Amino acid sequence: MKQKFKDHIKNRLPFLQKSKLLIACSGGLDSIVLAYLCHVNNFEIGIAHCNFGLRGVESDEDENFVSTIAEKFQVPFFVTNFETEKYGQDNKLSTQMAARELRYQWFETLLSSHKYDYVLTAHHKDDNLETFLINLSRGTGIDGLTGIPEINRNYVRPLLPFSRNQIMEFATKNEIEWREDSSNSDTKYLRNKLRHNVIPELISINPSFLNNFENTLDYLKHAQDFIRSQMYRIRKEVFEYGELDTIKIAIHKLQKYDNPKKYLYFLLKEYGFTAWDDIIRMLNAQSGKQIFSSTHRLVKNREYLLLCPIIEDVPDRVYHIPEEENRIMIPSGMIHLKEVSELCDTDLKTIFVDKEKLKYPLIVRKWKEGDYFYPLGMKGKKKLSKYFKDEKLSLLAKERVWLLCSGEEIVWVINYRADNRFKINPETKQLLKVTIT
Known part of the structure; x- marks a missing residue:
């Protein structure tokens, strides 16, 4: 297995050879063998152990055992203790899901703070089959039936080609010690029930079941x-x-x-x-x-x-623009206000208004039912709801409409139409350009 592991790294995961690696190590058979293989292949590694505090003295003994392995290999050792059950209760998670969430959060912290490139986990061929059967039992699309990914962002699983029996034989032959987690025999967990009751039956029916399963995954x-x-x-x-x-x-x-x-x-x-x-x-x-x-x-x-x-929105949010301000940020962009001496081309994002007709502070708010304005270039007033219908605005577009107002009067349906009451005329002395970007 040592040579097969080395060949697998060379052929499929060559980037690991020059990377700084953090090995997730529980102290069990699989993770201890992974740590051993990485050590004898001279990878730059650190060992990380999570004490979930779920098995009392046994959990503490696991922690001490893994610490001894790290000391033996002369590599950095990281350990953390979790109040797993409390975290699960507080976040309405099962104990297994709470443990998973906690450890991956911690791994992300270690990756960042200690500049590790990848976290290696010891998932193997049997784990792949268990995950497949779990997803199959729950009902899933094809994504749930393609197994555990070998590489997922900064997480790599170099033991996926190897079965638990191969790992066990290698550990026994090389006199590698490991810890047995007593909870692994508890069949109240679905994964353990599959591991101890279902998969052995499948293999007894067809001794090539695991290899055939791997072909099916491909x-x-x-x-x-x-x-x-x-x-x-x-x-x-x-x-x-x-x-x-x-x-x-x-x-x-x-x-x-x-x-x-x-x-x-x-x-x-x-x-x-x-x-x-x-x-x-x-x-x-x-x-x-x-x-x-x-x-x-x-x-x-x-x-x-x-x-x-889905964007959290506050429909009654209001922005005020005093006369001395020349810009303000709203959710749909930055509004700029500038006095100018002459007109230039306008578009949906730019209007020109007679500044002397404005009442300060100007107000920017969302539209509401009952709002009306006098659309520039049209006669008379129009309810915004009718204007939106005529313009064929979608429900989403209507929800995102903001108004620039002078007191109770609409100056601009932003990004759509200015109001006729504030348009410039030959008597206009102060010309204000309003733009949203």
């Missing part, structure tokens, strides 16, 4: 790569990227494909959506229909689905 990864390349092409066709992180999904382009539901699944799953039947019904729903994930929002707007992040 096929699934190839299929995943093909799906990703196809979805990249489709995304380029149906996605239109707009302002303020909004993506427009063209419904008519999407409906050219058979079974749009499966395409919406691959297009939207990374944004946290799961209500696929509701989403497919949106294609034929009225404008304004909305569906939320934990992070994003999907809105039907005429011939499009609009996708955008």
Whole structure:
């Protein structure tokens, strides 16, 4: 195994040979063997151990054992103690998930503060199978069936090609000591139940089960790569990227494909959506229909689905601009105010007004129902709700509209239309240019 490990690093993970590596070491068989292999191959390593405080004296003995290994290898040793159960209760997490979250938070701190390049974890072939079966039992797409990634950002798993039996044989042959975690035999945990009750049965049926499973993972990864390349092409066709992180999904382009539901699944799953039947019904729903994930929002707007992040907003937020101020930042940009001597070209982001008609401080606020203004270039007044409907503004666009006001009167529907009451005329003496960037 020592030579196979060395060949695997050389062929698949050569960057590890010249990197500064932090080994996550519990004291169990797998992580001790990983530390040993890295040490005998002269990698630059440090050892990190988490004491989760879940097994009393046994946890402390694990900590002391790993400390002894680090001292024997003459490498840096890092240890931390967690109140895992309390953290899980406070954050409504299972003990296993709490431990996972705590250790990865700590690893990130060590990577940053001690300038390590990668964290190595000792996941192996059997762990891959257990994860596959867990995801399969919970219901998952292809992403959940492609196994544990060998490289995930700064986390690398060099033992994935090796089975637990291979690791055990290597440790026994080389007289490597390790600690047994008594909780690993507790079958109240799903992973342990699979490890002790299900997987041995599968292997007894077919002794080549683990190797065949590894081949299946390769096929699934190839299929995943093909799906990703196809979805990249489709995304380029149906996605239109707009302002303020909004993506427009063209419904008519999407409906050219058979079974749009499966395409919406691959297009939207990374944004946290799961209500696929509701989403497919949106294609034929009225404008304004909305569906939320934990992070994003999907809105039907005429011939499009609009996708955008959920942004915490305060609808009654108001900004004041005293006369001596010449700029102010609002969520949609920076407003600049400048007295000028002559007109130049205007656009949706620039207006010119008669400064003497303004009442200070100017006010910037969100629009609300009942607001009206006198659109520049039109006769009479108009409710903003009617103006937005005529302009075919989406629900998202309407929510993001800000107004520049003089007292109760609207001076500018920012980014859309100025108000007729403040326009310049031949008698204007003070010309104010207002721009948003």
